[in-house]
Amino acid sequence: MTTRDQIHKWLFYALGLLPVWVLDAFVLNRLTFFGIIPLLLPLAVVSVAVLEGAYAGAGFGLAVGLLWELSYPGGFGGLVFGMTLAGMAVGAAAQYVLSQNFFSCLLCSGVVLGVLDGLQLIRALFIRLDTLDVLLRVAVPEMLLSLCWTPAVYALFHLIYRRVGGTRLA
Numbered sequence: 001m002t003t004r005d006q007i008h009k010w011l012f013y014a015l016g017l018l019p020v021w022v023l024d025a026f027v028l029n030r031l032t033f034f035g036i037i038p039l040l041l042p043l044a045v046v047s048v049a050v051l052e053g054a055y056a057g058a059g060f061g062l063a064v065g066l067l068w069e070l071s072y073p074g075g076f077g078g079l080v081f082g083m084t085l086a087g088m089a090v091g092a093a094a095q096y097v098l099s100q101n102f103f104s105c106l107l108c109s110g111v112v113l114g115v116l117d118g119l120q121l122i123r124a125l126f127i128r129l130d131t132l133d134v135l136l137r138v139a140v141p142e143m144l145l146s147l148c149w150t151p152a153v154y155a156l157f158h159l160i161y162r163r164v165g166g167t168r169l170a
Contacts, residue, residue, distance in 0.1 A: 003018075009165070012163070013157070014063075017044055017067075018040045019156070020153055021067060023040060025071055025072070029140055036142050036145050039113065039142065039146045040146070042083070043146065043154075044060075044064055044081050045087045045090070046087075046090050046108045046155040047158070048157055049086070049090040050094040050098075050104050051094075051100060052155060054089075054091035054164060055154075057088055057090055057091030058091065061086055061087025062080060062084040062085075064083050065079045065082065068080075068083065073075075080154075082116070086112050102154055102158075106154075110148075117139040118133070118139075120156075
């Protein structure tokens with residue numbers, strides 16, 4: 001693929017990320033489901049990593065991590081590294097261990113969301129924010145509600161992948 005093809009490909013992925021980010025940042029933050037807000041940005045990283053592989057997943061994870069850190073308050077920079085690592089790990093798992101399909105995306109989304117919520121849970125326990133049972137009553141429904149959005153996010157990025165993904169532009 002030429003450099004121009006690569007730019008077009010990742011421009012389409014960035015344009016696909018835009019509605020996911022707008023939905024995550026501006027719509028779903030105002031419409032809570034039983035007090036729970038789903039996370040869509042990790043689903044975008046997992047979807048692209050499953051479809052494109054480890055290197056592309058890491059790059060997309062880096063971009064999404066930067067977007068996440070810069071657009072939401074209270075970040076410390078860990079999401080940039082975390083999303084890059086998640087994109088690389090999921091992409092490698094989808095390439096070499098799993099297959100590149102929706103069920104792999106769903107499985108990897110569950111793992112990534114579980115790790116994210118687990119790290120938030122450990123942090124909250126460390127600073128004595130609340131007890132474990134109260135924190136789990138938020139973390140588990142958040143993970144399950146986020147997983148409910150996986151088909152929509154995967155469908156969007158799969159549509160982009162079918163058009164410009166892999167080496168299709170070459």
